Structures are given as structure tokens and as C-alpha cells.
Amino acid sequence: MKAQRVTSKFADKMSFEMEVNNHKFMIDAGEQVGGENKGPRPKALMQAALAGCTSMDVVSILRKMRVQFDDFQVHVDADVTEEHPKHFTKMHVTYEFTGKDLEKSRKKIEKAVNLSEKQYCGVSFSYKQIMEVSSKIILNEI
Amino acid sequence: MKAQRVTSKFADKMSFEMEVNNHKFMIDAGEQVGGENKGPRPKALMQAALAGCTSMDVVSILRKMRVQFDDFQVHVDADVTEEHPKHFTKMHVTYEFTGKDLEKSRKKIEKAVNLSEKQYCGVSFSYKQIMEVSSKIILNEI
Numbered sequence: 036m037k038a039q040r041v042t043s044k045f046a047d048k049m050s051f052e053m054e055v056n057n058h059k060f061m062i063d064a065g066e067q068v069g070g071e072n073k074g075p076r077p078k079a080l081m082q083a084a085l086a087g088c089t090s091m092d093v094v095s096i097l098r099k100m101r102v103q104f105d106d107f108q109v110h111v112d113a114d115v116t117e118e119h120p121k122h123f124t125k126m127h128v129t130y131e132f133t134g135k136d137l138e139k140s141r142k143k144i145e146k147a148v149n150l151s152e153k154q155y156c157g158v159s160f161s162y163k164q165i166m167e168v169s170s171k172i173i174l175n176e177i
Numbered sequence: 178m179k180a181q182r183v184t185s186k187f188a189d190k191m192s193f194e195m196e197v198n199n200h201k202f203m204i205d206a207g208e209q210v211g212g213e214n215k216g217p218r219p220k221a222l223m224q225a226a227l228a229g230c231t232s233m234d235v236v237s238i239l240r241k242m243r244v245q246f247d248d249f250q251v252h253v254d255a256d257v258t259e260e261h262p263k264h265f266t267k268m269h270v271t272y273e274f275t276g277k278d279l280e281k282s283r284k285k286i287e288k289a290v291n292l293s294e295k296q297y298c299g300v301s302f303s304y305k306q307i308m309e310v311s312s313k314i315i316l317n318e319i
Contacts, residue, residue: 038255038265041224043232045249051232055217055225060202062229069237075197077229078300080222082183083197087204087219090185090193095211107187113180115299122299123180157257157264158220165306 050074078121082111085126088158092151093130100143104134105177126162128170137174148172192216220263224253227268227310230300234293235272242285246276247319268304270312279316290314
């Protein structure tokens with residue numbers, strides 16, 4: 036199946052206007068390499084792809100399970116090589132929930148995360164073939 | 178080396194606020210799966226990572242080579258599976274330049290693209306291990 040085309044259009048110095056699904060945002064390099072930090076670095080969008088993909092899966096599955104929470108964040112920490120071509124060797128995903136009585140839903144939350152990692156998230160599926168991908172769940176009771 | 182943390186924070190329905198290198202933007206699902214299209218789909222950020230990574234390399238290298246152009250866009254077309262986990266099986270990168278006397282710089286442009294693909298772009302390096310990655314160069318003389 037064909038995916039929608041993504042375009043990066045040169046703007047100025049090291050900045051580009053990115054168009055993804057008809058939404059536009061800037062990407063840029065940092066000042067130390069000639070950029071002006073007008074937007075994220077492109078490689079970090081690989082982390083964003085994983086964070087977004089699995090967070091949408093988990094929200095969607097937990098909604099079906101009727102699990103409620105006040106806040107949900109997914110953090111992706113990563114290791115990158117220092118030598119060119121600089122690429123990721125590891126990503127660690129932290130699923131952080133805040134809410135009441137979350138411990139009672141721990142099994143369901145673990146199941147939702149597991150379903151995303153094993154069955155639904157195509158980004159996770161792809162990355163696991165080329166780097167270590169690990170995860171943990173944090174439940175903040177309020 | 179540690180990369181900067183990327184965070185996806187639940188907003189509403191299927192939308193999340195993504196924070197990448199301290200820049201924020203929304204991601205969202207399409208209406209057909211319960212979203213409101215407030216931002217790009219997360220998986221498409223994998224295409225954006227490749228487009229951005231190689232476009233920055235090429236601009237940077239061509240600047241050193243003193244090659245000039247009026248417009249430069251990188252398009253990433255992709256094939257994705259229809260079955261879960263939906264993942265990319267192919268990406269095709271189109272480097273499209275518009276300007277005067279570009280044919281005279283064709284060899285330098287080809288070299289810049291080649292250097293990005295083979296030596297510098299860590300996203301390209303990673304993806305080539307898990308999918309077909311191809312490219313072509315278009316020069317629009319004005």
C-alpha cells in the first residue's frame with residue numbers, strides 16, 4: 036500500500052519546512068553545526084515516530100478496556116553512535132501514567148503495552164530489527 | 178552517546194503533544210480511526226526523519242562545493258504493509274532541485290547525494306537494513 040508522500044523543502048541555512056499528512060512544521064540543525072534551532076533535529080523524529088505510534092495504540096486499547104487516567108506520557112530515551120553515520124543503537128520507552136487507583140489496572144495496562152509492542156506498532160516492529168528496544172511502565176498514584 | 182529524550186503527552190481522543198528538542202507539535206490519527214487530524218500520523222515521522230536527515234546533509238555538502246540552486250525539495254514516497262504491525266517495506270527518495278545551470282553541477286549533486294546515502298545519514302543507514310531504500314535526482318532548469 037502506498038503511504039502519503041512526505042516533503043522536506045529547503046528554507047534557510049540548515050532549516051527545512053517539513054510537510055507530513057498536509058501538516059507543516061520546521062526542522063533545523065543546532066547552532067553548533069550552522070543551524071538556528073528553529074525546529075527539531077530530523078533524526079529525533081525517529082524517536083517521535085516510536086513514541087507517537089505506541090502511545091496511540093495504548094490509549095486506544097485502554098479506552099476499549101475502560102481504564103481511566105489523568106495523564107499519560109510516553110518518553111523515548113535513546114543511544115546514538117558518535118561516529119558517522121550517526122544512528123540509534125538503543126531506544127528505551129517509558130510509559131508513565133498518573134491517576135487514581137492505577138495499581139488496580141496494572142494488568143490491563145501491561146497488556147495494552149504488550150499488544151502495542153508485539154502486535155500493533157509498526158515502528159516498534161521495524162526498530163526491533165535494527166536496535167535494542169526496551170520499555171518500562173510507571174504508575175503515579177494521586 | 179545519549180540522545181535527548183522525546184516525549185509524547187496525551188491531549189485528547191487520539192491526539193498527543195510531541196516534544197522533540199524542546200519544540201512542540203501535535204500528532205493525531207485520522208477521522209476514520211477516531212482522531213481529528215490535528216497533526217501528522219506518527220509513522221509518517223519515519224519518512225520525515227529520512228527526508229530531513231538527507232536534505233540537511235545534501236545542503237551542507239553542496240554549500241561547501243559552492244553549488245547554487247533556487248529551490249531544493251526532498252520527497253519520500255513509501256510502501257507500507259496492509260497487515261498489522263503496519264510497517265514500511267520501501268522508501269523512495271526524490272531529490273528535486275530547481276535553478277539555473279544545474280546540469281553543469283550534476284556530478285557534484287550526485288556526489289553530495291551519494292555521500293549522504295553512504296556515509297552521513299544515519300537514518301538512511303538504519304532503514305537500509307530493514308527495507309528497500311532507493312533514490313533519484315531531478316534537476317529543473319529555469
